[in-house]
Amino acid sequence: MKQSTSLAAIALAVAGLAAAPAPAAAASPAPTPSQIVASAPAADWTDVPAENLLLLDLAGGGRVAIELAPDFAPVHVANIRKLVQAGWFDGTSINRVQDNYVAQWGDATERKALPAGIVAQPPAEYERPAEGSGFAALPYRDAYAAKVGHADGWPAASEGRDAWLVHCYGMVGVGRDMSPDTGTGAELYAVIGHAPRHLDRNIAVAGRVLDGIEHLSTLPRGTEALGFYARPDQRLPIATVRLAVDLPPTDRSAYQVLRQGSPSFAAWVHARANRKDDFFIRPAGGADICNLQPPVRRKP
Amino acid sequence: MKQSTSLAAIALAVAGLAAAPAPAAAASPAPTPSQIVASAPAADWTDVPAENLLLLDLAGGGRVAIELAPDFAPVHVANIRKLVQAGWFDGTSINRVQDNYVAQWGDATERKALPAGIVAQPPAEYERPAEGSGFAALPYRDAYAAKVGHADGWPAASEGRDAWLVHCYGMVGVGRDMSPDTGTGAELYAVIGHAPRHLDRNIAVAGRVLDGIEHLSTLPRGTEALGFYARPDQRLPIATVRLAVDLPPTDRSAYQVLRQGSPSFAAWVHARANRKDDFFIRPAGGADICNLQPPVRRKP
Numbered sequence: 001m002k003q004s005t006s007l008a009a010i011a012l013a014v015a016g017l018a019a020a021p022a023p024a025a026a027a028s029p030a031p032t033p034s035q036i037v038a039s040a041p042a043a044d045w046t047d048v049p050a051e052n053l054l055l056l057d058l059a060g061g062g063r064v065a066i067e068l069a070p071d072f073a074p075v076h077v078a079n080i081r082k083l084v085q086a087g088w089f090d091g092t093s094i095n096r097v098q099d100n101y102v103a104q105w106g107d108a109t110e111r112k113a114l115p116a117g118i119v120a121q122p123p124a125e126y127e128r129p130a131e132g133s134g135f136a137a138l139p140y141r142d143a144y145a146a147k148v149g150h151a152d153g154w155p156a157a158s159e160g161r162d163a164w165l166v167h168c169y170g171m172v173g174v175g176r177d178m179s180p181d182t183g184t185g186a187e188l189y190a191v192i193g194h195a196p197r198h199l200d201r202n203i204a205v206a207g208r209v210l211d212g213i214e215h216l217s218t219l220p221r222g223t224e225a226l227g228f229y230a231r232p233d234q235r236l237p238i239a240t241v242r243l244a245v246d247l248p249p250t251d252r253s254a255y256q257v258l259r260q261g262s263p264s265f266a267a268w269v270h271a272r273a274n275r276k277d278d279f280f281i282r283p284a285g286g287a288d289i290c291n292l293q294p295p296v297r298r299k300p
Numbered sequence: 301m302k303q304s305t306s307l308a309a310i311a312l313a314v315a316g317l318a319a320a321p322a323p324a325a326a327a328s329p330a331p332t333p334s335q336i337v338a339s340a341p342a343a344d345w346t347d348v349p350a351e352n353l354l355l356l357d358l359a360g361g362g363r364v365a366i367e368l369a370p371d372f373a374p375v376h377v378a379n380i381r382k383l384v385q386a387g388w389f390d391g392t393s394i395n396r397v398q399d400n401y402v403a404q405w406g407d408a409t410e411r412k413a414l415p416a417g418i419v420a421q422p423p424a425e426y427e428r429p430a431e432g433s434g435f436a437a438l439p440y441r442d443a444y445a446a447k448v449g450h451a452d453g454w455p456a457a458s459e460g461r462d463a464w465l466v467h468c469y470g471m472v473g474v475g476r477d478m479s480p481d482t483g484t485g486a487e488l489y490a491v492i493g494h495a496p497r498h499l500d501r502n503i504a505v506a507g508r509v510l511d512g513i514e515h516l517s518t519l520p521r522g523t524e525a526l527g528f529y530a531r532p533d534q535r536l537p538i539a540t541v542r543l544a545v546d547l548p549p550t551d552r553s554a555y556q557v558l559r560q561g562s563p564s565f566a567a568w569v570h571a572r573a574n575r576k577d578d579f580f581i582r583p584a585g586g587a588d589i590c591n592l593q594p595p596v597r598r599k600p
Binding site for chain 1: 399400424426440441442443444468469470478479493494495496497498500501502513514517518519520521572573575578579580581582583584586587588589590591
C-alpha cells in the first residue's frame with residue numbers, strides 16, 4: 001500500500017512488542033530498530049523467569065502475558081503471587097476500560113475474601129534505591145524526572161538516590177484508595193494510552209504486559225464516569241490467572257527481553273532515538289523513555 | 301468501587317476529552333483539573349469552526365469528529381476538504397490498526413481516482429514560523445523539542461523560529477511515501493497509542509480527533525505486519541466523511557475547546573502539572589505536552 005508502507009515501516013520500531021519481519025527499507029543505509037532487533041544474537045536476549053510470568057486467560061479466549069517486577073514492588077508482587085496461586089482472580093472480571101488511560105480488573109463486588117497470608121497494607125513501594133537497581137541513565141530529557149533510562153531492562157526514572165518504574169503503555173499498576181493505602185494487588189490496571197506519568201511514585205508499579213495487550217486495549221470503553229461499565233454483563237470475565245511456573249510446560253508461554261547492556265540493546269536505543277532510515281528527514285536526536293520499552297519476543 | 305475510585309478519579313484529567321462530572325474528591329482542598337474544566341465559564345471556551353470540523357461516520361454506526369488544522373498544514377487541509385466535498389472518502393475503509401500506534405484509513409485499492417483540483421505533491425508542511433502561530437511555551441521539559449506548549453489551542457513544540465504540531469494521542473497525520481513525497485491527504489491516520497513524537501516534523505499533522513476516537517482505538521488490531529488487515533472483509537467501511545458546514549444543522553456535531561490564554565486554561569494546565577488532590581502524594585511539578593491536550597466539550 002504505497003502511501004502507507006513507509007509510515008507503516010516505522011511502526012515496527014514504535015510498537016515495542018512487534019515481532020514482525022524487517023521492513024521494506026531493508027536496503028536502507030542505516031538499520032532500522034526492528035532490523036537491529038531481528039538480527040540480535042541469542043546472547044543478547046534474556047529469559048523472563050517463569051515465576052515472574054503471569055498468564056491472564058480471558059473468558060472466550062485471549063491470553064495476556066504479564067511480567068511481574070518483584071525487585072521494585074516485592075510485597076505487592078508477593079501478594080499478587082498468593083492471589084494467583086489461590087486462584088483468587090479466576091472468575092473476576094475487567095470492570096473498567098477508559099480510553100487513552102487504563103483497563104482495570106479485579107473483583108467487581110469487592111466482597112470476595114482475600115486468601116490467607118495477604119499483606120493487607122503493603123508499604124508504599126513507589127521507589128527503591130537507585131543503587132543496586134541496575135538503573136542506567138540515558139542522555140535524554142524527560143518531562144517528569146531528572147533522569148530516565150532502564151533498570152534491569154525496565155523503563156525507569158531516577159532522582160537523587162531513588163529509582164522507580166515509569167507508567168508507560170502496558171505497565172501494570174496496583175489500584176489503591178487514598179494514601180496511605182497502597183492497594184493489596186487484588187485490583188490491577190494496565191496502561192492502554194499515553195503514559196500517565198503523573199502516577200509515577202504515587203502508585204505501585206508491579207509489572208508490565210509482554211504480550212496480548214490488544215485483548216485489553218480493544219475492549220469496549222465503559223460508558224460510565226471513568227470508564228466503568230454501566231452493566232455487570234458488560235464486564236469481560238477472567239477465566240484464570242496463573243504463574244507460568246505453575247502450568248504444565250506445554251501450556252506455558254515463554255518470553256525473552258532484549259538484554260539491557262547488550263550490544264544489540266545499545267544499538268536499538270541509539271537507532272530509536274536517531275532514526276535515519278529512508279523515511280526520516282529529521283531524526284529526533286532523543287526519545288521518550290516510553291518509546292524505548294525494551295523489545296520482547298517469544299522464546300525461540 | 302473502593303480501591304479503584306480514587307485511581308479512577310484522576311482518569312478524568314488524563315482523558316483529555318472526558319466530559320464527566322467532577323470526581324468524588326469534590327471536597328478536596330485543591331480543585332482537580334476536571335473540576336476546573338467543569339466550572340469554566342462560557343467565555344473560556346472557543347467554538348471549533350464548522351468548516352474545520354470533519355465528521356467521519358463509520359458503517360454500522362459511530363462518528364469520529366476531527367478538527368482540521370489549516371493554519372499548520374494549509375495545502376494538505378485544502379486537499380482533504382476537496383476530497384471530503386467530493387465524497388471521495390465515502391466507501392473507503394480503515395485498513396490498518398496497529399496497537400499502541402495508529403489507525404489508518406483511505407482507499408485500500410489505491411486505484412480510486414482523486415477529484416480535480418487536488419495538489420498531487422503538497423509542500424512539506426511539517427513546521428511553520430513560530431511567530432504568528434500563537435505558540436506559547438510552557439516551562440516543562442520535553443524529550444524531543446527545545447520548547448513545548450500550545451499554539452492556538454493545539455499541542456505544539458518549537459525550536460528556533462519554527463513551531464509544529466506534535467504527534468499526541470488522537471492527532472491526525474497524513475500518510476506518505478518516502479521523502480520528498482508528503483502525501484495528498486487521501487490516506488490519513490490517527491494516533492491511538494503513546495505519542496510517536498519521532499514522527500514530528502517528518503509528517504504533516506493535519507488535525508486532531510475531538511470526539512469518538514474510541515471507534516478507532518477499539519478496532520481489532522490487524523494481524524499482518526504493521527497492523528494491516530489480513531483480509532479485505534476485516535476492513536471497517538467508512539460510510540461518509542463530511543464537513544460539518546456542509547451538513548444540515550440538525551446533523552452537525554458542534555464542539556468547543558478550552559481557550560488557550562483563558563484563566564480556566566491556565567488553571568487547568570497548572571493543576572494537571574501539579575496534582576494536589578487527595579489522591580496524590582507527590583505532584584509531578586511538570587507534565588508531558590501530550591498529557592496537556594486542551595479539554596474539549598460538546599457545544600452546550
